[in-house]
Amino acid sequence: MSRWRADFPGLDQVINGKELIYLDNAATTQKPEAVLAAVDYAQRIDCSNVHRGVHALSLRATASFEEARRKMARFINASSSEEVIFVRGATEAINLVAHSWGDTNIKRGDKVLVTELDHHSNIVPWQLVCERVGAQVEWVPVLMNGTLDLKVAHEILSSGEVKIFAFGHVSNALGTINPVQEMVAMAHEFGALALVDGAQASPHIAIDVEDLGADFYALSGHKMYGPSGIGVLWGKIEHLAGMPPWQGGGDMIRSVSIEGTTFAEPPFRFEAGTPNVAGAIGLGAASVFIEEAGLSAIAEHEALLVNKAAESLAEIKGVRLMGEKSKRVGAVSFVIDGVHPHDVGTLLDQEGIAVRTGHHCAQPLMDRLGIPATVRASFGLYNTLEEIDSLQAGVEKVVGVFA
Amino acid sequence: MSGVEDLYQEMILDHYKSPRNFGKLENPDSEIEGRNPLCGDHLVVQMRFEKDQIAEVAFEGDGCAISKASASVMTETIRGMTRGEFQEVFAVFQALVTGVESDSVLELGKLAAFGGVAAFPARVKCAVLAWHTAKAALEGHKGSISTEEKV
Ligand SMILES: Cc1ncc(COP(=O)(O)O)c(C=O)c1O
Numbered sequence: 001m002s003r004w005r006a007d008f009p010g011l012d013q014v015i016n017g018k019e020l021i022y023l024d025n026a027a028t029t030q031k032p033e034a035v036l037a038a039v040d041y042a043q044r045i046d047c048s049n050v051h052r053g054v055h056a057l058s059l060r061a062t063a064s065f066e067e068a069r070r071k072m073a074r075f076i077n078a079s080s081s082e083e084v085i086f087v088r089g090a091t092e093a094i095n096l097v098a099h100s101w102g103d104t105n106i107k108r109g110d111k112v113l114v115t116e117l118d119h120h121s122n123i124v125p126w127q128l129v130c131e132r133v134g135a136q137v138e139w140v141p142v143l144m145n146g147t148l149d150l151k152v153a154h155e156i157l158s159s160g161e162v163k164i165f166a167f168g169h170v171s172n173a174l175g176t177i178n179p180v181q182e183m184v185a186m187a188h189e190f191g192a193l194a195l196v197d198g199a200q201a202s203p204h205i206a207i208d209v210e211d212l213g214a215d216f217y218a219l220s221g222h223k224m225y226g227p228s229g230i231g232v233l234w235g236k237i238e239h240l241a242g243m244p245p246w247q248g249g250g251d252m253i254r255s256v257s258i259e260g261t262t263f264a265e266p267p268f269r270f271e272a273g274t275p276n277v278a279g280a281i282g283l284g285a286a287s288v289f290i291e292e293a294g295l296s297a298i299a300e301h302e303a304l305l306v307n308k309a310a311e312s313l314a315e316i317k318g319v320r321l322m323g324e325k326s327k328r329v330g331a332v333s334f335v336i337d338g339v340h341p342h343d344v345g346t347l348l349d350q351e352g353i354a355v356r357t358g359h360h361c362a363q364p365l366m367d368r369l370g371i372p373a374t375v376r377a378s379f380g381l382y383n384t385l386e387e388i389d390s391l392q393a394g395v396e397k398v399v400g401v402f403a
Numbered sequence: 404m405s406g407v408e409d410l411y412q413e414m415i416l417d418h419y420k421s422p423r424n425f426g427k428l429e430n431p432d433s434e435i436e437g438r439n440p441l442c443g444d445h446l447v448v449q450m451r452f453e454k455d456q457i458a459e460v461a462f463e464g465d466g467c468a469i470s471k472a473s474a475s476v477m478t479e480t481i482r483g484m485t486r487g488e489f490q491e492v493f494a495v496f497q498a499l500v501t502g503v504e505s506d507s508v509l510e511l512g513k514l515a516a517f518g519g520v521a522a523f524p525a526r527v528k529c530a531v532l533a534w535h536t537a538k539a540a541l542e543g544h545k546g547s548i549s550t551e552e553k554v
Contacts, residue, residue, distance in 0.1 A: 338420075340467035342442050343411075346523060350407045359443050372443035372465055401411055402420075402468075 002301065004293055005382040007032040018352025021387045026172050026200055026331050026378035027356050028222045031286075038285035039227055042278035050277055051251055051268075065277050068284030069267070072232050075287035076217065077208040083240065085233040085267040086280050090199040091121040093218035093233035094166070096270060097195055098125035099246040101216075101239065106163045108134035113156055113165040113192065115140040115148055116364040117174070122166050122197040122218075123364070138162065142368045146174045146323035150183070157190040164193045164215075169201035173362035174323030175306070175331025175378065177201075184213045193239070199223055199231075203380065204302060204330045206295040209234050221279065225380075226286030230279030233270070240266035247272040298381045302330055305379045305388060312392040318399055322374055331378035333360075336395070339402045341373040347401060348375075351394040409519030410526070411468065414476075419468040424461045424478035431461075436547035437536030439528055444470045448536045455485045457541075462533060469517075469526050474533030476513050486541050493534050500530045 005011060010030040013020050022030060042064060048057040050065045066081075073081040087093045102125075106112060112126045116139055123137075130137050140153040148167075156162060165187040170177050180196055187194040193215040198207060203224040209217050216235045222228035235243075245252055245263050249272035254262040263269045290298070309332045313319050318337040336344060345357035356376045359366045366372060377391055431449035438445045446464025450457055460482055462474045481489050491507070496514055498505035502521030520530045528550045539548045 340465075340471075342444075342467035342526075342529065343469070346410070346526060347407060358441065363443075366443065372445075402416065 002382045002384050004032075005384070007034070007289075008382050009033065009036070011382060015352040015354070016350050021351075021353040021383075021390055023377040023379065023383065023387070023391065024354045024356050025203070025380040025383075026175070026223070026360075026376060028228065029203060029225045029380050030382070031227065031282075032225055032289050034289050035226055035282045035285045039278045039282040042281040049274055061277060064281050064284075065275070068280045071284035071287050075207070075291065076202075076219075076232070076234055077210055078234055079210060080237065082266055083234050083237050085235070085240075085270045086275050087231050087233050087270075088229055088276070089220035089222070089231035090119075090197055090218040091125075091220075093216075093231055094122055094195065094197065095125045096233055096246055097164075097216050097218075097235070098129040100243045100270065101193075102126075102129035102164070103132065104244060106130070106133050106135045109161070110135040111138050111156070111159070111162045112136070113138045113140065113153065113162045113187075115153075115167045116142040116368050117146070117148055117171050117178075118166070118168050118362065118364075119172050119197065119199070120361040120363070122168060122195075126164075126166055135163075139364070140167070142365055144369070146171070146176050146369075147327070148178060148183075150179075150186070153183070154186055157186055157192060160190055162187070162190065162192040164195060166195040166197070168197040168199075169207075170198075170204065170329045171323070171362075171365075172200045172331075173360040173365050173374065173376070174333050175200075175329055175376070176323045176327040177205075177329045180212050180214070188213070200330065203290070203298075204295075205299060215239055221283040221286060224283075224286055225289055226283035227276075227279045230276045230283045232283070235266075237266065240270075243270075245269050245272065249273040251275070293381060301381060302379050302383075304385065305383050306330065306332060308385055308388045309377055309379075309391060312388060313395060316392070316395055316399060319395065322369065322371075330380075331376055333374045333376045335371055335374050336399060336402075339398060341375045343402075344375045344395070344398050347398045348391075348394045351390065351397070353391060353394050355391075406519065406522070410523055412516045412519065414513065414516045415468060415472040418472035418475040422462075422471055422475040424475065424482075426461055426463060428459055428461050431459075433540040433543065433545075435536055435540040435544055436464075437532050437539070437549070438547060439466075439470070439532055439550040441551065442467065442529070444529065444532060446470070446474055446533060446536060448474070448533060448540050450537070450540050455487075457481055457484050457486075457489065460537070466532070467526075467529050469520065469529040470532050473517060473530045476516070477533050477537060480512065480514060481537065489537070489541060493538060496534060497531060500527050 048061040184194040195216040221230040252272040341357035444466035451459040500520040
């Protein structure tokens with residue numbers, strides 16, 4: 001049993017006649033009572049716009065919203081909450097940097113370095129900015145064991161033409177962790193900035209942006225037990241201070257006149273319009289939930305799940321696990337000889353087991369591994385060892401159908 | 404629980420494991436690629452015509468059991484048909500896999516095995532990928548089509 005399970009009402013349901021076994025946490029996590037209650041309170045009781053009114057309700061909503069920002073700053077160990085920008089999610093965080101920082105600092109002939117391991121949301125925004133300014137996207141290849149070829153990264157960076165190196169902390173497709181500090185140091189050695197996509201790291205491991213040394217860090221609330229439609233872009237204040245707005249509107253200005261407009265300081269400069277107030281407050285509650293559970297306790301529990309899943313799946317004839325064994329965080333990705341992942345997904349769903357099948361928004365990686373798709377079982381703190389037994393039995397059944 | 408056994412019938416598994424008319428034609432008159440970008444399925448359908456008739460049809464590619472078996476059974480079914488007959492069978496097949504009542508009196512034959520798809524809305528696109536691709540080939544389209552775009 002997991003001691004955190006009872007906090008999640010969404011887990012307690014029957015799917016296709018079976019108890020739900022939710023193993024699609026890398027896509028989105030279930031929400032604990034503390035988050036549901038915080039969101040509900042923000043909308044039911046403290047419902048007001050932020051940063052605008054002088055009345056009590058608006059002041060309360062503003063205080064809770066800014067408290068959530070401080071909670072997120074503490075959660076990732078940012079030196080100040082000015083460095084925490086609320087966005088829709090990791091996708092918007094990366095697009096913000098690509099537009100605001102990218103359009104200003106990336107010039108014709110420059111390079112942007114991305115990786116074959118990454119989610120499309122950390123690839124496509126860079127392709128777009130490179131098209132806009134006439135720069136070049138360069139790729140770090142993935143080796144067959146699912147790790148990045150950092151020798152090639154070093155070679156490309158050493159040209160001195162790379163402006164920013166964008167890569168993931170933990171791969172959503174393979175569940176493997178990258179050596180972030182080493183990669184950041186490599187970027188800095190050759191004058192590039194480093195953006196880290198932490199969407200798959202934040203629910204599983206302690207994040208210390210100061211310690212990682214990165215320039216930007218992106219995360220999504222819904223993957224760390226928070227609501228959807230909210231996330232964080234963290235950026236070093238020395239970068240944020242010099243970046244122009246990327247969207248115009250209310251809340252991001254200092255003054256607007258017919259002659260022109262001056263802009264607010266970070267983080268407000270990057271938060272045009274009414275923000276997702278309840279979402280931000282819910283995300284703050286999620287960060288507290290994780291801190292109270294304790295990331296070392298979570299990591300310990302999830303390591304048991306990942307190792308048991310990897311071992312029990314590997315015992316099944318025809319199953320091939322993807323990605324380097326020692327580097328898995330929170331997920332296992334696999335294929336079954338002669339069975340398409342899509343069919344595995346449908347058959348497991350009949351057992352009440354939710355897994356993700358497909359290319360996981362990582363088509364360059366699938367191309368490199370020479371497979372169209374994988375099955376991914378991804379775990380949260382509420383999953384149990386018994387559920388891994390059911391997963392194993394389910395996959396054995398699938399293999400039986402196609403035998 | 405609506406039967407997963409209805410979805411993965413013996414016949415469908417057989418066509419998945421040993422697809423018929425799998426490969427390339429010598430002198431195809433038309434060739435088109437069909438893709439489902441959501442799951443990575445892709446197949447190529449080739450046809451040779453004699454007047455208005457589909458004289459030969461073959462396919463190649465990779466996909467799930469439903470999409471591959473559907474392509475295989477389709478090639479067996481539509482060989483020798485005219486364009487008009489193809490459109491008619493396709494309409495009936497589409498009704499079958501989406502669970503829509505049809506008043507057609509056409510004999511479905513092996514196609515009836517795909518009736519189980521209707522209980523799995525997420526899998527309808529798999530079942531019709533080959534058919535949409537063949538339709539595009541018959542209509543003289545070139546290149547490739549996708550389940551996520553209008554042809
Ligand atoms: C590694 C990674 N980056 C980015 C994203 C995009 O997150 P969102 O859709 O919440 O913006 C995801 C979500 O699938 C992800 O796994």
